[in-house]
Amino acid sequence: MKKLWSLIILIILGMTTVYPQAVPLIGEQKIPDDPAAETTARRWWYMDGNRVWLKFFNDGMLSNYPDPLSSIWPKGSGINMSDGLAVLVQARVYVDKNGIPLPVGVEPNKAQGDATFYFCQTFFREDMDVDPSGQFNWGFYPVRGYLNLDQDKPAISNDANSWPIGGWPDAPDFVDTIGVTEWNGYFGRGKTNADLEAYFITNDAWDLEQQQPNTRDLHFYPRPGNYLPGGNYQWGGLGARIGTRLFQWSHPFAQDVVFIHYDVANISDYDYDKIVLSFYIDSGIGGGMDDYSYMDKKLDMTWIYDYDGIGGGGIPVGIMAFAFLESPGIPYDNFDNEDDGIVDEERGPDRGHWTDNPLEGPNGSSIDQIKFEEFYYPMTVRPHWTGDENQNWLAWTDSDSNGVYNNNGDEINDDVGSDGVGPDDPNYYGPDEDGTEGNGMPDDGEPNFGRTDKDESDQIGLTSFQAWHRDAWTGADPRMREFRHDSTYWELTSNGEFNPNFDELGNVLNLFASGPIPVKSWTKERFSVAELHTWDKPHEDPINHAAPALFQLKKTVQAIYNTSYRFAKPPTKPTLKVTVGDKQVVLTWDDIAEKSKEPFFDYVEDFEGYKIIKSTEPYFEDARVITDGFGSEMFLRPLAQFDLNDGISGFADWSVHNGVSYYLGDDSGLKHRYVDENVINGRTYFYAVVAYDYGWQEIGLSPSENTATITLDQTDKISFIDRNCAVVIPRPAPAGFVESEILDGWVNKDGTGTVEVVRFDPDGIKEGHNYRLRFREERKDYDPDKAREQYRLPDDKIFSYTTEEYFLLDATDTT
Numbered sequence: 001m002k003k004l005w006s007l008i009i010l011i012i013l014g015m016t017t018v019y020p021q022a023v024p025l026i027g028e029q030k031i032p033d034d035p036a037a038e039t040t041a042r043r044w045w046y047m048d049g050n051r052v053w054l055k056f057f058n059d060g061m062l063s064n065y066p067d068p069l070s071s072i073w074p075k076g077s078g079i080n081m082s083d084g085l086a087v088l089v090q091a092r093v094y095v096d097k098n099g100i101p102l103p104v105g106v107e108p109n110k111a112q113g114d115a116t117f118y119f120c121q122t123f124f125r126e127d128m129d130v131d132p133s134g135q136f137n138w139g140f141y142p143v144r145g146y147l148n149l150d151q152d153k154p155a156i157s158n159d160a161n162s163w164p165i166g167g168w169p170d171a172p173d174f175v176d177t178i179g180v181t182e183w184n185g186y187f188g189r190g191k192t193n194a195d196l197e198a199y200f201i202t203n204d205a206w207d208l209e210q211q212q213p214n215t216r217d218l219h220f221y222p223r224p225g226n227y228l229p230g231g232n233y234q235w236g237g238l239g240a241r242i243g244t245r246l247f248q249w250s251h252p253f254a255q256d257v258v259f260i261h262y263d264v265a266n267i268s269d270y271d272y273d274k275i276v277l278s279f280y281i282d283s284g285i286g287g288g289m290d291d292y293s294y295m296d297k298k299l300d301m302t303w304i305y306d307y308d309g310i311g312g313g314g315i316p317v318g319i320m321a322f323a324f325l326e327s328p329g330i331p332y333d334n335f336d337n338e339d340d341g342i343v344d345e346e347r348g349p350d351r352g353h354w355t356d357n358p359l360e361g362p363n364g365s366s367i368d369q370i371k372f373e374e375f376y377y378p379m380t381v382r383p384h385w386t387g388d389e390n391q392n393w394l395a396w397t398d399s400d401s402n403g404v405y406n407n408n409g410d411e412i413n414d415d416v417g418s419d420g421v422g423p424d425d426p427n428y429y430g431p432d433e434d435g436t437e438g439n440g441m442p443d444d445g446e447p448n449f450g451r452t453d454k455d456e457s458d459q460i461g462l463t464s465f466q467a468w469h470r471d472a473w474t475g476a477d478p479r480m481r482e483f484r485h486d487s488t489y490w491e492l493t494s495n496g497e498f499n500p501n502f503d504e505l506g507n508v509l510n511l512f513a514s515g516p517i518p519v520k521s522w523t524k525e526r527f528s529v530a531e532l533h534t535w536d537k538p539h540e541d542p543i544n545h546a547a548p549a550l551f552q553l554k555k556t557v558q559a560i561y562n563t564s565y566r567f568a569k570p571p572t573k574p575t576l577k578v579t580v581g582d583k584q585v586v587l588t589w590d591d592i593a594e595k596s597k598e599p600f601f602d603y604v605e606d607f608e609g610y611k612i613i614k615s616t617e618p619y620f621e622d623a624r625v626i627t628d629g630f631g632s633e634m635f636l637r638p639l640a641q642f643d644l645n646d647g648i649s650g651f652a653d654w655s656v657h658n659g660v661s662y663y664l665g666d667d668s669g670l671k672h673r674y675v676d677e678n679v680i681n682g683r684t685y686f687y688a689v690v691a692y693d694y695g696w697q698e699i700g701l702s703p704s705e706n707t708a709t710i711t712l713d714q715t716d717k718i719s720f721i722d723r724n725c726a727v728v729i730p731r732p733a734p735a736g737f738v739e740s741e742i743l744d745g746w747v748n749k750d751g752t753g754t755v756e757v758v759r760f761d762p763d764g765i766k767e768g769h770n771y772r773l774r775f776r777e778e779r780k781d782y783d784p785d786k787a788r789e790q791y792r793l794p795d796d797k798i799f800s801y802t803t804e805e806y807f808l809l810d811a812t813d814t815t
Helices: 002-014 369-375 486-494 548-562
Strands: 044-047 053-057 082-095 115-121 196-203 240-248 257-266 272-283 291-296 301-306 319-326 464-469 502-506 508-519 523-534 576-581 584-589 607-615 633-635 640-643 673-676 685-693 710-712 718-721 725-728 771-780 789-792 798-810
Touching: 044 196, 082 240, 082 257, 082 486, 082 523, 115 486, 257 272, 257 548, 272 301, 272 319, 272 486, 272 523, 291 464, 291 508, 301 508, 301 548, 319 508, 319 548, 464 486, 486 508, 508 523, 523 548, 576 685, 576 725, 584 685, 718 725
Parallel strands: none
Antiparallel strands: 044 053, 082 115, 082 272, 196 240, 240 257, 257 523, 272 508, 291 301, 291 502, 301 319, 319 523, 464 508, 576 584, 584 673, 607 640, 607 685, 685 725, 710 718, 771 798, 789 798
8 A cells, every 4th residue: 555655646746748728618617627636736926916925825725834924914024914824615425325425405314324425625734634645635736737837936917937838728719819828817818907816726636535445435436437647546535626816906995905716616526515615714913822803794804913913023013804705606596695686696608688677587587676776786777688697797889870890989898708808908819709709798708797797696695704723722622623624624614603703812713604505516606805904903992803994995805896806907017127327226117008098997098107116125115104094004105206297186185095195296297217316336226117097086096006026035035026126236337338429410400399318228228339319200280289399481381290209220230
């Protein structure tokens, strides 16, 4: 047996077969039939797109005690927040004497040899079932194909090198016109709605616990006949597959939040009638042995805080909270579980049929108009496709009334096609090959329908919550609260109990749960939470545990979730170049941000300006000195700010958040160069150029700005610098350096105006080369607001000439 397990371990650790890029899509929900997971695909990286720094593993574990850099808030502070987070998929499965699950609803008969299996499927650093050799856990592992195995990180949206080469197994057509992989976004091909997003797939194929010899001489095979590599064991575990996404926004209103989203699929051959989805929280606020926990059922949120607000080493610490956002649903119990007036919504690709009856619901049911309009306010019922249960999908608008969609005046709305990309997106290459773009019908992958619409599910909500800590197990044997004890965890989460508050100091543990629910073979359900942080002081109010800043932040979190994670995007990041000199740093950047369009607001161009951020540490925290009314750091103080001279200036007073609002600039006009002479030779400086927009006054949305991301590894070495950031050390020019000359060599000098030649990027000037600046102008009709130069002729006729382009040519290099 020992030799056999050594062979199996070698198979798991050493699989090198080429992964097929496309996999079959099974069932109505088109669930990918991935191969068994592999430990060789295991990677980790950091979510660092805002002020929350969270280490994540693509086996599903988040944070990792005792690593001191695994869960930090604020980023760069070194203050630990959690020791570990994990999703749990739990089940109770009744089987007959042959290990075959009984039909849904049938109770086991022990006299006939029926039995019960319990499952608690997860991946965590400890307390797991392990194989007989003790070398690997029986739980979730990552599936290859959803990352680039030549890289050291999982797939993450801001690093194209981390994406699989040649496409994604679940979306092989998510490539550009020359076959280069595009991001597998939540909203479609190349869609990066969040400022930072991670994506990975896991399954439990190598959980072989129920295939081991046991006293019952009974085994469980979720996919009979489907053998693992090596051929010694069949597919193991419960037959669970999880698609995990992590989201971060750098928007000031959401900069202290990580969204955690799970798609949980049953890829077994059987229907299960008792599944619970749970989220486990092992806290560690500033050290972790003197924390309290409090849960508010109305808010569906728990918050954990240090008993005196002081962590290890005497450092003040904030609080950590988790908001429960999305639960699985039951689409066929003939009951309105979420009380929204709709019975049995189902998040699937079936569009149903068109109905002119606003009150026709799914499967011939009737919609309760009063409940519907109260739940979805300000929406009202209207004619719709019955598969678009909450009636918010919009077909294209026929602006020219010809009955045929054309990209020449017709508004596409949500009818963008199955890849989620429409004519207004920068990576639009033409209509979808499957004919779904502009077809007037909702299709899977389009906004506000099916998998992209959180409301098309009859959610059951949070059904239980537990709080305890490792040193106070309420009288139970500590071993009985470990993941390896599947039946105990089942009882803990399936009983419908809420034990929300734990007033004993210790290493606090929390557990959200939703279920039990039935889950049919090759269907999936969702489960999502958000991690939040503020500087509230609930330890000063032990009766009410008050956290006003947290409650305000929860409103923002809920607003983002309520729009199905559709939130305003900042402009495209500029690319920053720096040139260092003697006691100076020259920054230059491109203008790509100025061409950005906002998909959240019908693709309007909402760019407003640039801010230059300077810091002496990589997380820019010493520049975050603008606080809100609660005293929490909110905005970065810019070294310089340049905005459009467009009349949009001052504070965005339509969007006051916790007593402060965003400063839009003073109509200074745009620049793409800045010289910082307030530097010391030999000292390291960190710079970022962030572009920002002007928000949306009509709905009170604050402006948003780019992230500024520089990542350090565990040895404090720089491992990643985003394109709008730079790390520099000013120093004198090397001996013998001769600066380039600017010579007067005008050709055809007619015209007026002033032109000044400035060296933006001295490092880009080739030694011994001559350069020529050439203009191309066009005559325009007179427009005093747009003309850059005017010419008055003797007969008082006025013409304007606008410089359309200018070119810098290397007159020496003729190749």
